[in-house]
Amino acid sequence: MPAPTNASFSTATGPDVKVRFCPSPTGTPHVGLIRTALFNWAYARHNGGQLVFRIEDTDAARDSEESYEQLLEALRWLGIDWDEGVEIGGPNGPYRQSQRGDIYRELIEKLRDAGYLYESFATAEEIEARNVANGRDPKQGYDNFERTLTEEQREAYRAEGRHPALRLRVPDADLSFDDLVRGPITFPAGSFTDFVVVRPNGAPLYTFVNPVDDALMGITHVLRGEDILSSTPRQIALYHALIEVGITDVVPRFGHLPYVMGDGNKKLSKRDPESNLFHHRVRGFIPEGLVNYLSLLGWSLTHDRDIFSLDEMVGAFDVVDVNPNPARFDLKKAESINGDHIRMLAPADFEERIIPYLSGYISNPPTPIERVILHEAAPLVQERIALLGEVGHLLGPFFTADGELDFDDDAMPGADALLVLDAAAGALSQLNDWAAEHIERVLRESLVEGAGLKPRVAFGPLRTAVSGRRISPPLFESMELLGKESTLARIGRLSARL
């Protein structure tokens, strides 16, 4: 019989800290999940400890290899590395629970022989019916009644052809722990009941394999979402059993990270595109920006600065500073931070990173000609975008043939722009030294000073002619990049449309 143990919680600090990230490979990586990975990683790195990356694929019906690959891809993209786990191995492998069946089977026998696990034959319907019959709120769940089944009673169930699940006998005592982000928490005895750890077919459930692997792998700090806060007493109960049978000697410290919320008061759902990490990458978030924003969901570096690098985060991160209340995912703020990080990129780096976002306009890798244009054009947009995905719209016209440029409807000027276009073409055709400063000079002389037009009305039509857009990179630099011939051709082409 399990004796109520006084848990000895881990006291590991510094290099002895060992955390883990253990997602289930279902669906595409969720930003909340990745935030959890980030905090675990930052905690390990800050302390000079270790991060274990384990896969909890015990639900064959929902798990997928594709999802597993995406998890790897997500962490690599963000620069989150691990010291032990899938892909790289380690002393406690294998790191996919689907491959650890033998380990679990042996442990289940051990725990069962020691009396911590008992057979449970009741179905969910029977448990509910039993509660109703006893005037007990069905929502209270299982009432532990099979704890005391006699061998004869069990035999009778088996004779009916029933196969039992296995439940853990939880202690009839209050269970307390000191949450790293929330402080002391106590669950009164009776508020958590004996729970199923092994299916009738012998397959262990998450409720079993999660604490077991944490114990086997020497995890000292469990940092996870607050959705499993309520199951912590049950896991501690399992830990006590594991300690009793000599599998481990400490219970890890727990820290429950706040939810990442969507609009309203609900968790950011997997159905919401904003929950999908890769959705943000497709739109043009760079890892530096996204990781910076994600770290701000429940944590902050200082009181007056929210743009910082991963290194700075690692240097300052401590899970006890994490805010316990739920954080809303604010796309606008995320984009703003991403824009700041884009502006901090070295020009050559920026140039490389936008190439994939220019597909449809240039080849990847770019041809030598495209490369030359790209090199000149990239600096024109680096400080005006928040998302790399914006480059297509801004730079596309530079990679479009004069005759194929489309003029956006909202950019089309009235027929009176003909005068402007003609005057500009006239002035420009006289210009031989084709540089932005000269282009600007002759255009200002003829249109602004000469014709007395406001800069806005003078240059608007030219912007449309050159870019086809109402909004574009700086006009004169654009003309320089395009070259004299192309610029005049485009001006003529727009004139013909008016």
Place this chain on the structure above:
RNA sequence: GGCCCCAUCGUAUAGCGGCCUAGUACGCUGCCCUCUCACGGCGGUAACACCGGUUCGAAUCCGGUUGGGGUCACCA
């Protein structure tokens, strides 16, 4: 419903008993810069959920109320 968690501007947060007539950032907004859009600069807007208590003094500590969320699966 039982149990658990949470509660500062619209949002994310700073604040750990006096530095708070509550700071910063995003957002919104006024002005400046300006060939568009951005960037940048200078302003503005807006919060301690409520009620008690402790204290010379409370956003900070305690209790309660209200509100929100989670959990009570042979999912994870």
